[in-house]
Amino acid sequence: MDVVWSGEKQQPTPTAITALSTPNPITGKSLIPVIFINNEVIDKADSTQLQELTINLLSAAHGFMDKMGKPLAELQIDCDWTAKTRDKYFLLLQQLKQSSPATTYAATIRLYPYKYERQMGVPPVDYGALMFYNLTSIKNPEEENSIFTYKASSQYRRSGPYPIPLKAILPIFGWYAWFRNNDYKGIVYESPDLTGLPFCTRISKTKFRVLKDTVINGLYLRNGDILRNEFPDTKDLSALNKNLDNLLPGNNEVIFYHWNESFLQHYSTAIKEITGP
Amino acid sequence: MKAFCNTIAQLLKKLPALSLSFILAFVFSAALACGPGLFEDDARFCLFRPSTINYPQLSAMQYSQKLFHYFNREDFESENTINCKEWQQVTDKTVSYNDIFNLQYHTSPDSFLAAYQAQKWENFNGNSFVKWLTAKKNRRFLEYFATAKAIERTQDITDKGWGHYFHKVETSTLDSLKQVCYTRYKKKLPAFLRLRYGFQFLKCAYYAVDPNDQPKIDEVFKTLASNSSITSQWAYIYYALLQQENLQQAHYLVKAFDICDAKKYRAFSLLSVATLDTLAQTTGDHYIRVMARAIAAMKNPGRSLQDIQFVFDNDPANKYLPLLITREINKLEDWLYSPEVLYFQPFLAENYFTTTVDDPVRYNFEYDKKYLEEFLEQLLRIQRFKSTTFLNIAVAHLYNMSHQHSSARDILFNMEEPVVKEERISFLLEKLFTIVNSKPIQADEVKNEIAALVEKLGKLDDAERYYSPYYSYPAGGISSVLLYLSRKYQALGQTVIAGLLYEKAGIRTNEYIYPPYGESNFYGFISYFEKYAGPEDIDELLKLKHKTNKTPFEQMINPAIWGQDEIYYDLKGTLYIRRSDFASAMEAFRKLPDNFWDTAYEFKAYLPLTSVSDVEQIISFPTGNQKKYTVASKKQVVADVLQIETLLQQAKTNQQKALYTLWLANARLNISYFGKAWMLYAYGKTSNEPSGPGDSYHFAYYYINPNNTNNTENYYYLKDARRLYEQALQLAKGDNELSARCLLMLSVCDEYQHAFDPAESNSTSTGPYRSPFKKELGRLYSKTKFFETVAVSCPDVKADAIGSR
Known part of the structure; x- marks a missing residue:
């Protein structure tokens, strides 16, 4: 689920709640619920609301795991905190731990706070989930791939280990960044390869040009528009994987984001290579 | 020198686009560091107003680049309102509407049911509806209300903690409530209650499937389904959702959309285009086929002419045709006008004749013009079937768009002015649009005609709503026409009129222009004119400001707030500086008090107090005439430049000429983007200059518009400074020390000139540009005292000069 700030109610509000089907499709596997908290929530919540939020987060996590018929062993919090919201966010994480000490806690960490830990702090959790995706600006028409390139991730090398254990989250998702005359128009969600589709033609390794006006998912693509494939290159993922031992010494676990049948198929070879036999 | 080195290094690297803007008049919110976050419709131009006279509920289906158009729920009667009014009717209007509403929608099920079960209503004292319900004769209504609240409780989890989101609705409770509802529906109860029990049964059946x-x-x-109560509309939605088969569900949702005014939006959001297309192809029901095509057209951001033709051919009186037609017109306006008027995308006008038809921008433009013709033809066909006020205005609008203005005029001027206010506004707007396109707008009588129409529109009650683009953007209307008019006057070179109209329109465009929002807002008074005006325009502007017997048109464009005269004189002088006419600039500045720049705007922080001929801030070496200004003042800087020019004119020897030319060159460099006196030339500064209009999301960034009056070659590319440095170097031959200084400054100028070169800034293999003049400096003048001093304070220059880097 996500937590956003409700301007109307002036409080944190849950949204995008996962709809669970029955029977439970994930049997025999361990589950870790992840809750995304919009940074605005941390910024605007006062201390009482942070306390309530702690209770609500645990209630949501327990409710979810009850539904799945499993105990709450671990909880991951996803929040793009800033230097300004750092202290309050870390306080929230501490409160979670205090309220449910038996639970293992993880927090997502972007590459920027990973590199600039002095400014951004280290979240007080049992381990961090290092996000190797959404690294650069999607709006830049010169960008190769705003989700992930090995080169972009290399800019965040740090000297010395990170103070808490880390697990890498590798991207196995993608989309198309849509441009018109170098203006960013939005994201087009389509399958990883548009080759052969009649409305566009490949003009480079990652770019397709729209040949005729087409409506896709309610978006009006026009002749001349450019779609930039942002599905991470498997070679880049492989390169990162090879370096993970250096980047995250002692790490023996990789997380993939996110679960989607067609993406899993597309990246099946890469996943097998990364996870090993 | 170190400062120089760092400055050059920073400029020549491709940094992230961090803005250094000092502009304070920031009306629109924008994230400067990452570029502005525009909503899609912000970049859309719209003139033709949507017609929502009979169907305000259709506001959400108007054309928008978002999923749904903005709409105001208060514009039409919501289902909640209808429900409460029906209850009020049942009470013979003895009960307050607000009390009904509060009990229905603002009272938690738990609190009501607790009172009901205990039969203790103290907490509801003062509520006339509770009083009515608890009267003995109304027992059955109370019983129903309690049942409804019990059903509501099964879905109300707000008091139960967030964990409850993952738990199923309590189906066992719902099952029993479902049975209760059906049983009571079958009983001999007042029709009002039977219908409501029936609805509650459907609702329970949806959540507790059996x-x-x-x-x-x-x-x-x-x-x-066959009654006129709000329960019918609810029933349609639930019945549709209860259908197991996708197309059956769509069938009933389509009906719900058409029949249920209060549920149009809900039904619309539940229908997908793919399902509608399949339904239209497979259904044997003519009505459903037409409706499916109509709704699919409402969801189509592309061309929908075929759907409109289909709907018209099969149901000429279809009530959604005005909506579909309006949508199509708004799309054409977006495709044909948005770039040209708002500048948010690279627009065609500048490069129409230089691009081939293969260029996508040109190709799409031609394609859209052709589509406009096709659509107009279709609309004429529809109009021949039944001429209505709406259709006549729509046809006139399309005539105007396709430059058949006399045809537009014929339609409008043969129409009676409508009586219905919304139609009247549309009519007057179209008349205004027609006049703008078909009459000589420079002529006084035409100007006054325009003023009369604008005044008329202003007096209509909700004209302000359409005047301000922020109320329901972009709803079309007078703001758009005024902006359109502004562009027309600008094309005729009527900058003063264009600027004042632009301010009046108040529409965001892809330019760094902000209308004034208060007396203290310096830049707002001149932001348009700074971009487009020449010094002569400022004279005209001031003349208008002080004119006492303004014509109606002049009154119309007259701003609510004028800036002080000094603000305009400052701009006038600045515009002369941009023309390199320092003498005329001085004349303008003489009208200002000496301390004007010390107190106004941000000048004090950004005008130098050391001579403009001095570039010590770049090369850490005393240069120039060592003059100090007594106060931050454009006047003193310009006087300094004029004095150097005089010295140059009077110089007798080459050495003297070289020195004064060098000072002048320094002055020109300082009065540039790179110098300490940049605010003599500009009113702001960003790292994205000099991209200018045509780039996306540019408006948040300040830039100098390269129009006829602005010499951006000097401000960004140091053309005159370069020329003067080369001249100085020539004149300094024989004087090694002076030559060394000239050559070093020439190298500085040379490197600055490459700062905005895309090829240079994109090059990662060769690193930042290094001027070859530095090598020449090392080769020819490494033994001079000047070089020795420079080499100490800037090792990078030395390294470049002796080729060790």
Whole structure:
């Protein structure tokens, strides 16, 4: 689920709640619920609301795991905190731990706070989930791939280990960044390869040009528009994987984001290579 | 020198686009560091107003680049309102509407049910509806209300903690409530209650699914569907959702959309284009086929002419045709006008004749013009079937768009001015649009005609709503026409009129222009004119400001707030500086008090106090005439430049000429983007200059518009400074020390000139540009005292000069 700030109610509000089907499709596997908290929530919540939020987060996590018929062993919090919201966010994480000490806690960490830990702090959790995706600006028409390139991730090398254990989250998702005359128009969600589709033609390794006006998912693509494939290159993922031992010494676990049948198929070879036999 | 080195290094690297803007008049919110976050419709131009006279509920389906158009729920009667009014009717209007609403929608099920079960209503004292419900004769209504609240409680989890989101609705409770509702529906109860029990049964059946309920569901729906209560509209939605088969569901949702005014938006959001297309192709029901095509057209951001033709051919009186037609017109306006008027995308006008038809921008433009013709033809066909006020205005609008203005005029000027206010506004707007396009707008009588129409529009009650783009953007209307008019006057070179109209329109465009929002807002008064005006325009502007017997048109464009005269004189002088006419600039500045720049705007922080001929801030070496200014003042800087020019004119020897030319060159470099006196030339500064209009999301960034009056070659590319440095170097031959200084400054100028070169800034293989003049400096003048001093304070220059880097 996500937590956003409700301007109307002036409080944190849950949204995008996962709809669970029955029977439970994930049997025999361990589950870790992840809750995304919009940074605005941390910024605007006062201390009482942070306390309530702690209770609500645990209630949501327990409710979810009850539904799945499993105990709450671990909880991951996803929040793009800033230097300004750092202290309050870390306080929230501490409160979670205090309220449910038996639970293992993880927090997502972007590459920027990973590199600039002095400014951004280290979240007080049992381990961090290092996000190797959404690294650069999607709006830049010169960008190769705003989700992930090995080169972009290399800019965040740090000297010395990170103070808490880390697990890498590798991207196995993608989309198309849509441009018109170098203006960013939005994201087009389509399958990883548009080759052969009649409305566009490949003009480079990652770019397709729209040949005729087409409506896709309610978006009006026009002749001349450019779609930039942002599905991470498997070679880049492989390169990162090879370096993970250096980047995250002692790490023996990789997380993939996110679960989607067609993406899993597309990246099946890469996943097998990364996870090993 | 170190400062120089760092400055050059920073400029020549491709940094992230961090803005250094000092502009304070920031009306629109924008994230400067990452570029502005525009909503899609912000970059859309719209003139033709949507027609929502009969169907305000269709506001959400108007054309928008978002999923749904902005709409105001208060514009039409919501289902909640209708429900409460029906309850009020049942009470013979003895009960307050607000009390009903509060009990229905602002009272938690738990609190009501607790009172009901205990039969203790103290907490509801003062509520006339509770009083009515608890009267003995109304027992059955109370019983219903309690049942409804009990059903509501099964879905109300707000007091139960977030964990409850993952728990199923309490189906066992719902099952029993479902049975209760059906039983009571079948009883001999007042029709009002039977219908409501019927609805509640359907609702429970949806949440507590049981295939055995289907016959009951069909039975109940049949009863509810044929009545006029709000329960009918609810029933349609639930009955649709209860259909197992996708197309069946769509069938009923389509009906719900058409029949249920209060549920149009809900039904619309539940229907997908793919399902609608399949339904239209497979259904044998003519009505459903037409409706499916109509709704699919409402969801289509591309061309929908075929759907419109289909709907018209099969149901000429279809009530959604005005909506579909409006949408199509708004799309054409977006495709044909948005770039040209708002500048948010690279627009065609500048490069129409230089691009081939293969260029996508040109190609799409031609394609859209052709589509406009096709659509107009279709609309004429529809108009021939039945001429209505709406259609006549729509046809006139399309005539105007396709430059057949006399045809537009014929239609409008033969129409009676409508009586219905919304139609009247549309009519007057179209008349205004026609006049703008078909008459000589420079002529006084035409100007006054325009003023009369604008005044008329201003007096209409909700004209402000359409005047301000922020109320329901972009709803079309007078703001758009005024902006359009502004562009027309600008094309005729009527900058003063264009600027004042632009401010009046108040529409965001892809330019760094902000209308003034208060007396203290310096830059707002001149932001348009700084971009487009020449010094002569400022004279005209001031003349208008002080004119006492303004014509109606002049009154119309007259701003609510004028800036002080000094602000305009400052701009006038600055515009002369941009023309390199320092003498005329001085004349303008003489009208200002000496301390003007010390107190106004941000000048004090950004005008130098050391001579403009001195570039010590770049090369850490005393240069120039060592003059100090007494106060931050454009006047003193310009006087300094004029004095150097005089010295140059009077110089006798080459050495003297070289020195004064060098000072002048320094002055020109300082009065540039790179110098300490940049605010003599500009009013702001960003790292994205000099991209200018045509780039996306540019408006948040300040830039100098390269129009006829602005010499951006000097401000960004140091053309005159370069020329003067080369001249100085020539004149300094024989004087090694002076030559060394000239050559070093020439190298500085040379490197600055490459700062905005895309090829240079994109090059990662060769690193930042290094001027070859530095090598020449090392080769020819490494033994001079000047070089020795420079080499100490800037090792990078030395390294470049002796080729060790």
